[in-house]
Amino acid sequence: xxxxxxxxxxxxxxxxxxxxxxxxxxxxxxxxxxxxxxxxxxxxxxxxxxxxxxxxxxxxxxxxxxxxxxxxxxxxxxxxxxxxxxxxxxxxxxxxxxxxxxxxxxxxxxxxxxxxxxxxxxxxxxxxxxxxxxxxxxxxxxxxxxxxxxxxxxxxxxxxxxxxxxxxxxxxxxxxxxxxxxxxxxxxxxxxxxxxxxxxxxxxxxxxxxxxxxxxxxxxxxxxxxxxxxxxxxxxxxxxxxxxxxxxxxxxxxxxxxxxxxxxxxxxxxxxxxxxxxxxxxxxxxxxxxxxxxxxxxxxxxxxxxxxxxxxxxxxxxxxxxxxxxxxxxxxxxxxxxxxxxxxxxxxxxxxxxxxxxxxxxxxxxxxxxxxxxxxxxxxxxxxxxxxxxxxxxxxxxxxxxxxxxxxxxxxxxxxxxxxxx
Numbered sequence: 511x512x513x514x515x516x517x518x519x520x521x522x523x524x525x526x527x528x529x530x531x532x533x534x535x536x537x538x539x540x541x542x543x544x545x546x547x548x549x550x551x552x553x554x555x556x557x558x559x560x561x562x563x564x565x566x567x568x569x570x571x572x573x574x575x576x577x578x579x580x581x582x583x584x585x586x587x588x589x590x591x592x593x594x595x596x597x598x599x600x601x602x603x604x605x606x607x608x609x610x611x612x613x614x615x616x617x618x619x620x621x622x623x624x625x626x627x628x629x630x631x632x633x634x635x636x637x638x639x640x641x642x643x644x645x646x647x648x649x650x651x652x653x654x655x656x657x658x659x660x661x662x663x664x665x666x667x668x669x670x671x672x673x674x675x676x677x678x679x680x681x682x683x684x685x686x687x688x689x690x691x692x693x694x695x696x697x698x699x700x701x702x703x704x705x706x707x708x709x710x711x712x713x714x715x716x717x718x719x720x721x722x723x724x725x726x727x728x729x730x731x732x733x734x735x736x737x738x739x740x741x742x743x744x745x746x747x748x749x750x751x752x753x754x755x756x757x758x759x760x761x762x763x764x765x766x767x768x769x770x771x772x773x774x775x776x777x778x779x780x781x782x783x784x785x786x787x788x789x790x791x792x793x794x795x796x797x798x799x800x801x802x803x804x805x806x807x808x809x810x811x812x813x814x815x816x817x818x819x820x821x822x823x824x825x826x827x828x829x830x831x832x833x834x835x836x837x838x839x840x841x842x843x844x845x846x847x848x849x850x851x852x853x854x855x856x857x858x859x860x861x862x863x864x865x866x867x868x869x870x871x872x873x874x875x876x877x878x879x880x881x882x883x884x885x886x887x888x889x890x891x892x893x894x895x896x897x898x899x900x901x902x903x904x905x906x907x908x909x910x911x912x913x914x915x916x917x918x919x920x921x922x923x924x925x926x927x928x929x930x931x932x
Contacts, residue, residue: 544618544619545619546621546624549615549618549619549624550624550626550630552615552618553613553615553618553661554630554633554634563612563613563634564635565632565633565634566635567635568635568702568706568707569608569609569610569612569665570706571706576702576704576705576706576707576757577608577609577610577637577706577707577708578609578710579606579607579608579707579708579709579757580606580710580711580712581604581606581607581709581710581711581712581719582604582605582606582607582711582712582719582720582721583603583604583605583720583721584605584721584722584723585600585602585720585721585722585723585726586600586601586672586723587599587600587601587723587725587726588726588737588763589733590676590733591679591691591693591733591734593681593683593686593822593823593824594822596678596679596680596681597645597677597678597679598676598677598679598765599674599675599676599677600674600675600677601672601673601674601675602672602673603671603672603673604670604672604673605668605669605670605712606636606639606669606670607666607669607712608637608666609664609665609666610666611665612665613634613665614664614665615661615663616663616664619663621663622662622663623660623661623662623663623668624661625658625659625660626658626659626660626661628654628655628658631657631659631669634659634661634667636669637707637709638699638700638701638702639698639699639700640698640699640700641677641695641697641698642696642697642698642758643677643678643679643694644675644676644677645676645677645678646675647673647674647675647676648673648674649671649672649673650672650673650674656671656672657669657670657671657672658670677693677694679691679693679694683823683824683826683830684828684829684830684831685830685831686767686823686830687767687769687776687831687832688767688769688831688929689767689831690738690764690765690766690767691735691765691767692762692763692764692765693762693763694760694761694763695760695761695762695763696745696758696759696760697709697758697759697760698756698757698758698759699756699758700756702756702757703755703757704746704747704754704755704756708746709744709758710744710759711742711744711759713742718740718742719742720740720742720761722737734767734768734771735765735766735767735768736765736766738764738765738766739763739764740761740762740763740764741762741764742759742761742762743759743760743761743762744760745758745760746758746759772832776819776832776835779815780812780815780816780836780839783808783811783812783815783839784808784812784839784843784918785915786804787804787805787808787842787843787846787847788846788910788911788914788915789804790805790847790849791846791911791914792911795853795854795903795904795907796857798854801850801854802850805843805847805850806847808843808847809843809844809847812836812840812843815836816836816837816839816840819832819836820832820833820836831925831929834925838925842914842918842921845914846914849906849907849910849914852906853903853904853906856899856900856902856903856906857899857900857903859899860898860899860900860901860902860903
C-alpha cells in the first residue's frame with residue numbers, strides 16, 4: 511500500500527512535468543516553453559527589480575526620439591448637435607497603436623498577440639490622450655470596462671476604449687437654417703511634449719483614419735444634419751502659443767443641416783400667413799372690420815411665430831438667414847395693413863367729396879328748361895358715379911393684388927440662391 515501511494519505521487523508529478531514539456535512549441539527550430547500568463551508576468555514584473563517594467567515613463571523616454579502614437583477613430587453614433595449650447599455629442603472607439611520594445615516577447619512565445627485583461631492594463635504605459643474641446647465625457651463599464659489591449663511579438667501595443675463625448679463646436683449661424691457647420695475634434699497630449707510623444711493619424715492603405723458605422727456613413731441623414739465630409743490633420747506643437755509644445759492631431763466633421771424640418775415648421779407657415787394678408791386686397795372698401803381684423807391678426811400671428819423660432823437659437827450679435835426671412839415676412843404683412851389704412855383714408859375722403867358736391871336735378875318735362883338752386887345753376891354730375899378719391903382707393907387695391915405677390919416672389923428669388931449657393 512505504501513509503495514502504491516508513492517507510485518501515485520510519482521505518476522502525478524511526472525504527468526505535470528510531461529504536460530509542461532508537451533506545452534513547449536517549436537517555431538523555426540526555436541523552442542518556447544512559457545505559457546501566455548508566464549510571458550505577461552515576465553514582461554510586466556520582470557525577473558528582478560532592475561528588469562521590472564516601469565509604466566510611469568514612455569517607451570523611448572531615454573532615447574533621442576519621441577514615441578510615435580498612431581490613432582484611429584470609429585464613430586458609433588453622432589447626434590445631439592445643439593446650436594444653443596454650441597456642442598455636439600459622439601460615441602466612438604478610440605484606438606491607439608505604438609511601439610514599446612520593452613514588451614517584445616519574440617524569444618518567449620510564438621503567439622501573434624497577447625490579450626491583456628483590464629485589471630492588468632494599469633501595469634502598461636499608455637499615452638495621456640485627452641480631448642481639448644471636450645465639455646463632458648464618460649467611459650463605458652457595463653458589464654465590464656469597454657476597453658482592450660493587445661501586445662504583439664515585436665513590442666507593438668494596440669489599445670482601444672469606448673467613449674461618449676460632448677465636444678464644443680463654435681458654429682457660425684449667419685446662414686441658419688441653410689448652413690453647413692464644420693465641427694472640430696482636438697486630440698492632444700496633456701503631459702508629454704513633442705520631445706517625448708508625437709501623435710499621428712493611422713491610415714492604412716485604402717482606409718480613412720475615421721470610420722463610421724453603417725447608420726452614420728457619409729451623406730446619410732442624422733437628426734437635422736448629414737455628415738458630408740470629414741478631414742484629418744496634424745497639429746503637433748502648433749496648438750499652444752507658449753512653450754512647451756504638445757502632441758496634437760485634429761479632425762473636422764462637415765455637417766450640412768437638413769432643412770426639411772424648417773420648411774414645414776417655419777417657411778411654409780410664414781408663406782401662408784403672408785399670403786393670407788393679401789386677401790384684404792379683394793375685400794370691399796366698406797368691409798372695414800374684416801380688413802382690420804385680418805391685418806392685425808396676420809401681424810400678430812407672424813410676430814408670435816418669429817418669436818418662437820428665435821427662442822430656440824442663441825443670442826448672437828449678427829443677422830441670420832432666418833432673421834432676414836422673418837423680418838421681411840413681417841414687413842410684407844405690415845405693409846398690407848398699412849395699405850388698407852391708406853385706401854381707407856382715401857375711401858372716407860371720397861365719401862366726404864360725394865356729400866359735398868353731389869346735387870340731384872329734378873327731371874322736367876321740358877328738356878330745354880333751366881332752373882337755379884340758390885341762384886346758381888345745378889352741377890352736372892352723373893348720379894351713382896363714385897368720387898375720384900374712392901376710385902383711386904379701388905385702383906390701389908387692384909395694383910396691390912399684383913405688386914405684393916410679385917415683390918414677395920422677387921424676394922424669394924434673391925433669398926434662396928444667396929443663402930444656398932454662396
